[in-house]
Every structure is written in structure tokens, then in C-alpha cells.
Amino acid sequence: MITFTYNNYNNNQFVIPGPPVAGKFPAVKLKPSVLQFLLDRHSRFSIKTAASSSFVGPGSVGSSEPLSTVKKKKGKRIAGIDQDELVDPKLLADPDSCFCEFQGLQLHHKICDSESETHDLSHDETATDSSKRLEKLKFPMILLHGFGASLFSWNPVMKRLAKVAGSRVLSFDRPAFGLTSRVDNPSQYAPTGDIKDTKPLNPYSMAFSVLATLYFIDFLGADKAILVGHSAGCLVAAQTYFQAPERVAAMILVAPAIIAPSTSHKKVKANDKQDSSNSDNPKNPFFNLLSIVSKFSRFIAQTVIRLFKGMASMVDSLYKKALSAFLRSPIAVMLVRMVIDKFGVAGIKNAWYDASQVTDSVLESYTRPLRTKGWDRALVEFTAEMLAGSVPELNPPLPEKLKEISCPVLIVTGDSDRLVPSWNSVKLSQAIPGSHLEVIKKCGHIPHEEKPEEFVRIVDNFLTSVFGRTESQPLPAAV
Secondary structure, three states: OEEEEEEEOOOOEEEEEOOOEOOEOOEEEEOHHHHHHHHHHOOOEEEEEOOOOOEEOOOEEOOOEEHHHOOOOOOOEEOOEEOOOOEOHHHHOOOOOEEEEEOOEEEEEEEEOOOOOOHHHOOOHHHHHHHHHOOOOOOOEEEEOOOOOOHHHHHHHHHHHHHHHOOOEEEEOOOOOOOOOOOOOHHHOOOOOOOOOOOOOOOOOHHHHHHHHHHHHHHOOOOOEEEEEEOOHHHHHHHHHHHOHHHEEEEEEEOOOOOOOOOOOOOOOOOOOOOHHHHOOOOOHHHHHHHHHHHHHHHHHHHHHHHHHHHHHHHHHHHHHHHHHHHOOHHHHHHHHHHHHHHHHHHHHHOOOOHHHOOHHHHHHHHHHHHEOOHHHHHHHHHHHHHHOOOOOOOOOHHHHHHHOOOOEEEEEEOOOOOOOHHHHHHHHHHOOOOEEEEEOOOOOOHHHHOHHHHHHHHHHHHHHHHOOOOOOOOOOOO
């Protein structure tokens, strides 16, 4: 039991005993609304007043006055969250939350084990049917959330996935999201440990997310893992595959925010025999001259194209530097706070086909990170790195490399996705050889939250088809 002592009514301060320092227990001050949030979430907290030694139950001060009625100064609120009362992410964690250090950051993650979750799912029809024919997989699952989300997005399906897969399932908060610790100055960030790279790696970069994903594969003691990405998390999954394909057993891409390549048309080769005798005939000087002029024209054209490409690259570099400088300015932080305040909750509801399913509990999960210190600056840094980052792009670009994916791939999308249209997933499935496509009806951008039972059933079928559990119906290949 942790006891909060309320001892200064006029200044609206609560104090709790902190860790011992030099034999003393320094006090940690909390404002009433922060304390109320902790009391609502954790039953192990209680309060006592400075003038009384009697303990009072959660949610009240003294013997009669509710905590919510304590007079306090009204602060700036973003999406309903008081920005004058930001706290350390660990204070907002769930009882089953875990933190581990990776290159100086505290990564927030959760792990579900299939064996420990059996009793929780004994009444789940999908899980019960699967348990009768389950053959334990050799590979764990790693869940990668999308932009603006966190590992809480996987809560509706995490235990079910552990059950149907028969293996451990891990989800983690990527830097800048959820409850993973923030970095104030990523450009000056110096990771801890044995880092051989001469250039510091921005913790908000895609490369860092890829390394974190590979770290968690090692963390689980596995050679390979099944990567499950949602929206922008699919980019992390794909980049991880291209970074280390031998570590990826399969990929499940949910509402993938990966731009599908445009339909390529096969080039019709000219008839090699057509006019070959005329163009190469030394007795025909006209055609020889025409051939020389043609080659020279092509040379000039290619030189001009290279020149313009160089100019475009220079302009693009200057543009990225200017954009990066702007995004890291105080004005950008103010704009991000304004956008989140005005459109954050509306954006969450827009991601669902049926917005009535977006309960207060769902909104609380999405807005909880707004209570953490430095969330706004981290989001700005992440956006700056994403739009104008220094990490080199894949060569060739990602859409052109999709055809090189050889591991099993499942693509799941909602037919009413307003953020990443389902037709993009259709084209994506056509670009990835041997991939499977499933479209869930009356579903938006977050199938694993809006249609968790159907989503788990589709994943179960896919795992059965790929890893040889023949009792389920195999999925048809995408066409």
C-alpha cells in the first residue's frame, strides 16, 4: 500500500515518500488531478491527511471532501489532458507492463505467454476450437503499432493471438509513442552500451525501430519471429525483413500504410530483325548518319536528365533541411499541440467504421501518452525524422522491393478504411508474391480493435495454412 499525505490545501499539493536518499525519504509532489488518475487506476494507493492518521479510500480527501472538488488552478488542456501535470511514463503503466533498457531508452512492452493465458480464454470459442488442434509454433509474435497508437491498440487480441499461435506474443511502444521514454535532444543523443556506429542513431528514426524489433527477437530467445504490423507499423515490419530476412518467419500486415507500386506494363521489345540490315549496312551512309545522330541525341538527353536529377536532389536536400529546422522549432510544437487538441479524438473515431464502439476506455488508452513529459516534442521530432530524416532510403525504393519478399505474408484490411483505402491493400497483395489477402466487411482502419474475433480467426487460418495445421481451411492466394 502506497500512502499519499495531503498536507497543503492552499497550494493543492500531495506528497508521497520517495526512494531513500542519504537515509531520508524525500517527498514527491503531485497535483490533485494526477493523483485522481492514479487512484482510479490502482487500488493499492490510499490517502491520509496531514492532520489525521486515519486512512481514506481511493478517490477522496479527508473524511468527506471528494478529491475532484479540491480547488486548483485551471491549466492548459490538450484533448482533455491537463498539460501542467505531466508525469513520468512509468506512473501510467498497467500492472502487467514491463520496461527494459535498449540503447539508453526505457522501452515499454508487454508479453503474453500461451500457457499462462489458457485459463483466461477458456470460454472463448475461437481459442477453444484452436486449442483442440493447436500445434505449438516455434516462432513468437512481435506486434508493431501504427502512428499515433501504442501497444494498448493490441489489447483486444493479444491474449487470443498467444493462444491460437501457441507461442509468446510481445508488443512494445516505439519511441515517441505510448509509455516508452522520450529523448529531449535526439540529435545529441548518445546511446549507452557498446555502440560501434560512429554516427549517433536518432531514436525516432525508422532504423532505430528496426533495431528495437530485432532486439526483442533476441530478447525472446528466438532465431525468428512472426512480425504483425498495423498501418505505419507495417513499414517497420517490412524494413526489418529487408534488414534481416533470416530473422522473419512470416509477416502479417494489417491496414498496411505501404504505398503499393503502380501497375507495371511490360515493355514491348522491338523486333530485332526489323530494319537491322538497313541500320547496320555500311553501304547505306544515310542510316549510318541517322544512327550517329540518334546516339548523340540520347547522350545529350541522358546528360540533361542527370543534370536535372542532380538539381532536384540539391533542392530536395535544401527543402528537407528547411523543413527539418521548422519542424524542430517551438512553432511546430505549438502546431502539434493544436492539431492533437482539435482533431485527435475525432481522428481516433474516424479510424473506426462504427464510431459508437469508441468508448471512453478506448479514448483513455489513446490519450494516456499525452500525460507523459515531453510527448509533444517527441512527436515533433519523430515527424521531422520521418519527413526529413537522414536515414538513407532503400535502393531501390520499398515499393519496388516488395517483389523480393519470400516469406509468407498475410494482408488484412477493412472494406471501409478511410485512412488507407482497401484498394491499396489489394494492389499490395498483387505486388508481394504468394501473399494472402483478407478484407473484413463493415470494418475501418483498425480491424484488430473493431473486429477482434474475426481478425484472430483470420490469423489462425493463416498460421494453419503456413505452418501445416491442416484442420483449418487454408486461405486462398491473392489474385
